[in-house]
Amino acid sequence: MRFIAYLLRRVLVLCCLITFLVGAEGFSQEHPNLILTKAGVEKIRAELGGIPIFDATLKQVKEEVDAEIAMGIHTPIPKDYSGGYTHERHKRNFIILQKAGVLFQILEDEKYAVYVRDMLFQYEAMYKDLPVHPKERSYARGKLFWQCLNDSNWLVYVSQAYDCVYDWFSKKERKKLEKNLFRPFADFISVGNPQFYNRVHNHSTWGNAAVGMIGLVMNDDELIERALYGIKDVKLDVNAKDNDGGFIQSKDKKAGFLANLDEPFSPDGYYTEGPYYQRYAMYPFLIFAEGLQNVRPELNIFAHKDSVLLKSVNALLNLSDKDGEFFPLNDGQKGMSYYSRELVTAVDIAYHFGGYNAELLSVAEKQDRVVLDDSGLSVALGLKENKAKPFPKKSILLSDGPEGNEGGVGIIRYGNEELSLVFKYAAQGLSHGHYDKLSFSLYDEGDEVLQDYGLARFVNIEQKGGGNYLKENKTWAKQTVAHNTVVQNMTSHFKGKYEIGSEHHSELFFSDISDPDFQVISAKEVNAYPGTSMHRTMAMIKDTDFERPFVLDVFKITSDSENQYDLPFYFMGQVMKTNFEYDTPTSLQAMGGDNGYQHLWLEGKGKPSGDNTKLSWLNQGHFYTLTTTADSSDELLFTRLGASDPEFNLRRDAAFMVRRKARNTVFVSVVEPHGHYSAVSEFAVNSNSSIAHLGLIYDDENYTGVAIEDKEGNTLIFIQSNTNGSSKAQHRLKIKDKEYQWTGPYYFKQ
Incomplete structure (x- = not known):
């Protein structure tokens, strides 16, 4: 009996040690797991060549990324407003990084992982000593961009790239990136700028999603908690306003991703800022929700507030004219439409996680491209099987x-x-x-x-x-x-x-x-x-x-x-x-x-x-x-x-x-x-x-x-x-x- 008890104790100690090591080494979850999953990647590879809209999108993205790789990597010192060279270059970088990471997973070509690695380490080298952006117009200045909003855009996209190459990196490389780039980046746009992060607004939604998504990749519970519920015990000036004249702190002091789901959305899925900004915010709302559903399914995020995220896609599509252009209610630029990259993502995710609504397929068919992930594959298969039904835009x-x-x-x-x-x-x-x-x-x-x-x-x-x-x-x-x-x-x-x-x-x-x-x-x-x-x-x-x-x-x-x-x-x-x-x-x-x-x-x-x-x-x-x-x-x-x-x-x-x-x-x-x-x-x-x-x-x-x-x-x-x-x-x-x-x-x- 003593021997059996001894063996049981050793087994228990060994199990605990294995559990600790797995968590300590960062292998408690497999990658990719945000927008792509292991099972999804395998299915995509198996279907390639027989899913026309996915194949065409993949070809186009590959040509785009290959052209960028041929040009070389450029990470200039930030100095411009929107539209200036440095702003547009860093914006282009995060978009291409995300696409390169996806190509690495689907095509298994290491040149894309090398490209992601080399660019990330250029950012790691510059970010450690990077001051706040020299342009002073914003109420919350970023480092790579003139406002924290655009810095958050960067991290939302780059998190996806990092997830795709995570297992390809060595432990030493991951530790260096997370210590010198990703964790400081997440801290800067959140605890470093609570007036930007801890509020109910589309700006904060991007910030919440950025912190949460890098937290999901790094398996960092503190960052995930901060993303969902905001920064605890932070005091803000209740009379302070942002560049658009809006109060930085709401009266009820709510903050975090869940608050941004609860407050701006009506039960019908209408977003109070209007369709132009609903379109802009749909990307962080849905891409982070997709990551949460894949990594933390127990949250059941797509059921939150009676499935308001899924309803919001339907509401937004209804807020467009016959040509798909959004009605310019409130601040809205004319010509923005459901052909934008945000709405391609929104339609695909809503179809994949919302019960395969065949009416969304007809919108995806008009968009003529899909997201290169599990949700895009679902749409591509639905179109291949001729399941599309007209999307009825009625009164x-x-x-x-x-x-x-x-x-x-x-x-x-x-x-x-x-x-x-x-x-x-x-x-x-x-x-x-x-x-x-x-x-x-x-x-x-x-x-x-x-x-x-x-x-x-x-x-x-x-x-x-x-x-x-x-x-x-x-x-x-x-x-x-x-x-x-x-x-x-x-x-x-x-x-x-x-x-x-x-x-x-x-x-x-x-x-x-x-x-x-x-x-x-x-x-x-x-x-x-x-x-x-x-x-x-x-x-x-x-x-x-x-x-x-x-x-x-x-x-x-x-x-x-x-x-x-x-x-x-x-x-x-x-x-x-x-x-x-x-x-x-x-x-x-x-x-x-x-x-x-x-x-x-x-x-x-x-x-x-x-x-x-x-x-x-x-x-x-x-x-x-x-x-x-x-x-x-x-x-x-x-x-x-x-x-x-x-x-x-x-x-x-x-x-x-x-x-x-x-x-x-x-x-x-x-x-x-x-x-x-x-x-x-x-x-x-x-x-x-x-x-x-x-x-x-x-x-x-x-x-x-x-x-x-x-x-x-x-x-x-x-x-x-x-x-x-x-x-x-x-x-x-x-x-x-x-x-x-x-x-x-x-x-x-x-």
């Missing part, structure tokens, strides 16, 4: 706020995106938000009809402010007058102050998108101007007496005092005609001195010729007419961007503005697409509006009624309840000699 309401109760964004679509209306009644959107409550934009087959300006920035173009935000982003793009919504007394919503705007959000009043021929959304905003309530209802209507669907816009304003209200429409195209006379000045003057008006030239001024005002224009071969109800005292203004802009930072966009002085008023408008023009045949078809008269037939505290009469004498009646948005409420209203009865918040009769 949708996306809530805003962590609980989904802070307004939102509504998208009304007719047909196959023949006409798309984007109606914003959301929260502020953190520091990237604009002061544009109840604004809208309109698209025709992917072309802008009435536009949202987006951001004032030329991203990564050094000649324009170092590729960063221009001052005009604050003086113009964020201001209310830059959007298709009401401006009171030439001042922006919430006085254009972030600390006020971030306290409030608009409220959805009612909606009904069940009938494709009549879809309606109604929302209210009561805090943008003290003492003033704004209520906007927008409907997309398809009627047999009209060639195409059109948009009805009812904007009701109630105030404690008389004000001047400006309602601009930023139309795209060439003016065809008006039904009113106007004067054009011989010299241009700015419309005001601040709140965005300093950037608007007044190009024309007129008065209504009757109780309806009409403006028609031509754009992309289609005619459009804006019909508005008019008061005799209205001013009708043609404006154009460009004033107070000596560096030509702003586009020279045009707008038509209705100006009205009143206490309480209702702006009723119809935006009507009609006809077409061919420059080849030189034929203009149906170039005139079909509306004979637009009338406000009833308005009081409880109800507002509108009549739309076409040229054939047919009349459409719309009546809304202003106080009861319930779908079950019963209403009775007499207008002139006719009584109307209905159930629900609105009445519509064709």
